Amino acid sequence: MLSVNQLQKSFQGVTALDGVSFEVEAETITGLIGPNGAGKSTTFNVISGAIEPDAGRVTFTGEDITGLSPDQTSSRGLVRTFQIAREFKNMTVLENMMLPPKNQRGEAAWRSVLPGVRDNVQADEEELFERAWEMLEFFDIDHLALEDAGTLSGGQRKLLELARALMLDPDVLLLDEPFAGVNPSLERELLARLEDLRDRGRTFLLVEHDMDLIMQHCERIIVMHQGQTLVTGSPEEVRSEEQVIEAYLGGEVT
Amino acid sequence: MSTATDPIGRRLPDTLASYWEQDLVKIFSTLAAVYTLYLLVGVLLGYDLFGQLNSLRRLTFLIVVYGIAALVVNLHWGYSGLFNIGVVGFMAVGVYTATILSRPVAGQNPTGSLPGFGVPLPLAIVAGVLTAAAAGYVAALPSLRLRNDYFAIVTLAFAEILRITFKSSELQEITVFGWTFGTGGGRGIRTFSNPVRTFFETSGQPIVAAVESTGLDGKIIPDWSFVFVLLTILIGTYWLISRLSASPFGRVLKGIRDDEEATQSLAKNTSSFKIRAFVIGCAILGLLGIVWQGASSGYVTPDRFIPELTFFIWIAVIIGGAGSNTGTIVGTILFVGLILEGPGQVRRLVEEFVGLSGSVPTFPDALGALVSGNIDPVMLYVFDQTSALRIILTGLVLIWLLKRRPQGLFGDRQEVASAINLEDRVTKRRERGSGAQTSGGDGN
Numbered sequence: 001m002l003s004v005n006q007l008q009k010s011f012q013g014v015t016a017l018d019g020v021s022f023e024v025e026a027e028t029i030t031g032l033i034g035p036n037g038a039g040k041s042t043t044f045n046v047i048s049g050a051i052e053p054d055a056g057r058v059t060f061t062g063e064d065i066t067g068l069s070p071d072q073t074s075s076r077g078l079v080r081t082f083q084i085a086r087e088f089k090n091m092t093v094l095e096n097m098m099l100p101p102k103n104q105r106g107e108a109a110w111r112s113v114l115p116g117v118r119d120n121v122q123a124d125e126e127e128l129f130e131r132a133w134e135m136l137e138f139f140d141i142d143h144l145a146l147e148d149a150g151t152l153s154g155g156q157r158k159l160l161e162l163a164r165a166l167m168l169d170p171d172v173l174l175l176d177e178p179f180a181g182v183n184p185s186l187e188r189e190l191l192a193r194l195e196d197l198r199d200r201g202r203t204f205l206l207v208e209h210d211m212d213l214i215m216q217h218c219e220r221i222i223v224m225h226q227g228q229t230l231v232t233g234s235p236e237e238v239r240s241e242e243q244v245i246e247a248y249l250g251g252e253v254t
Numbered sequence: 255m256s257t258a259t260d261p262i263g264r265r266l267p268d269t270l271a272s273y274w275e276q277d278l279v280k281i282f283s284t285l286a287a288v289y290t291l292y293l294l295v296g297v298l299l300g301y302d303l304f305g306q307l308n309s310l311r312r313l314t315f316l317i318v319v320y321g322i323a324a325l326v327v328n329l330h331w332g333y334s335g336l337f338n339i340g341v342v343g344f345m346a347v348g349v350y351t352a353t354i355l356s357r358p359v360a361g362q363n364p365t366g367s368l369p370g371f372g373v374p375l376p377l378a379i380v381a382g383v384l385t386a387a388a389a390g391y392v393a394a395l396p397s398l399r400l401r402n403d404y405f406a407i408v409t410l411a412f413a414e415i416l417r418i419t420f421k422s423s424e425l426q427e428i429t430v431f432g433w434t435f436g437t438g439g440g441r442g443i444r445t446f447s448n449p450v451r452t453f454f455e456t457s458g459q460p461i462v463a464a465v466e467s468t469g470l471d472g473k474i475i476p477d478w479s480f481v482f483v484l485l486t487i488l489i490g491t492y493w494l495i496s497r498l499s500a501s502p503f504g505r506v507l508k509g510i511r512d513d514e515e516a517t518q519s520l521a522k523n524t525s526s527f528k529i530r531a532f533v534i535g536c537a538i539l540g541l542l543g544i545v546w547q548g549a550s551s552g553y554v555t556p557d558r559f560i561p562e563l564t565f566f567i568w569i570a571v572i573i574g575g576a577g578s579n580t581g582t583i584v585g586t587i588l589f590v591g592l593i594l595e596g597p598g599q600v601r602r603l604v605e606e607f608v609g610l611s612g613s614v615p616t617f618p619d620a621l622g623a624l625v626s627g628n629i630d631p632v633m634l635y636v637f638d639q640t641s642a643l644r645i646i647l648t649g650l651v652l653i654w655l656l657k658r659r660p661q662g663l664f665g666d667r668q669e670v671a672s673a674i675n676l677e678d679r680v681t682k683r684r685e686r687g688s689g690a691q692t693s694g695g696d697g698n
Contacts, residue, residue: 071518071523071524074519082516088509088512091509091512091668095505099502099506105502129679
């Protein structure tokens, strides 16, 4: 589904990525872990097109997407969320949700203005509203529909970030620490939703620091360290490389 | 949703506050307040009916033209986050293009005046608007690569380059491929006759005559008619921009202003949206230049298009609150009524009632007189400096706003960017939802 091959990236002499290679299989929840500074966010930025790699390739559903811009990669079905939620603060939650979907006729200026044609745009908006509302209900934040996104709590912003990304109907979702700052029960609930979505055909690549979560819910885990891929495999395989992981992560693996 | 976020709405008693919620009420009550103020001043100055009508007409004219420009700045900055401080440049492109095209061809015009291409006026106006739009396209390209403050410098430079080009003596009158035309250089150029005034001099003449028979000066008919034509353009602009704002197009623009990178990561080609918003605004500015400088005064010089005018337009937007179309109009009414025309009105009142005698002294002389206890010369000096007073007032208001209320009067207002009424839909959905619960529908 998604594969990266020998990604190289340096920033002003500092090597961030040094030969990162891995594959993400379709309809899985794959975890991407590693200590801070391992290059996980940089990898996401390269995959999504926010930055260009110095070398290497990114392939998505068979197509070479290396160097494409973020709007180009996301319109192909590869969507990423941000570590610090980037909700549109000056809009309501609903507007946030109704912005992403593709092929909105009303995005052509003239269609929104001309009297007869605007009716089509309004029809589109009605459908969009229904979709947005259902998604908000799925995440249990429909009560916030008309609130300004800037007034949301930390956990709510994370939920909105995720819900909004899903409005794009992505095939693959790159989630950058989606549960940071989210309370444990909400986290469990969200994971259940992600697994549900995976069963319905979506693919997730998840960056997280919560080891329990990763081990319990990811079918495959990719471990990065110092800009390289260290280990990839199932949770058991990665766990059995325990000593390596302990040495680098210094944490307990249950 | 019912508590007002602006300083005026908060202070109103509940019954009035609910009226204030409506946009038209905000606009018309502010307008009424300023009109009343000017009528009062007119009474104090002893204006007759014609004088009062004229005073209000001038006020309305300025409100309308500044309003159109302010709405464009709101589209560019309030909605799309594009920092355009070259506003006057696009107005200049519009009016100069239309003028150069429409002036009579060499040999057919009165002696001594600049020839042109002899294009019929309606076509020339369309060409002026399109050229301003094209100029907007060119100016928008740097915005795709530059940070906003650098883009602002580019727009300012663009406008100044245009002004200096129009002022240059080289382009004053040139002949290319047998066509003679020019910009008139520093002296400026006669534009075109005002179609409204022309109408009332010909077929509309009976109306003017009828009015004159009642003893009123007949000039108020063509003068006010022109203002109404401009008002129609303002209403049309407001209509256009509100529809653009309340749509998916406007939604993406808001997203771009808020966080362009995040908008891109949601599959939007932000460059395309920015350019379109910019070009639409510049086309409107081109039309504004044509009707304001061209039709109104019949003459245009490059020095009309100085950065000061751009900054005045920006102040109107800042007072009203960027991002709100209604706020922009209210801000314009207040700016024009109180800051732009205010000093002039105060001066007239002072002259009428304080009876300052003597001629306007130089600043050192005025200070000298102040020291020896005579304040008249200082007063004379201060009130003579209307244009300086405007700028001082503008600066003071800016400083105050930045300290106390940077979002302007209505900047907190969110004008929802959707082509349907979302509040309505949410309420209906919730009602439906609670209905389902009682019948045992899916809960969590």
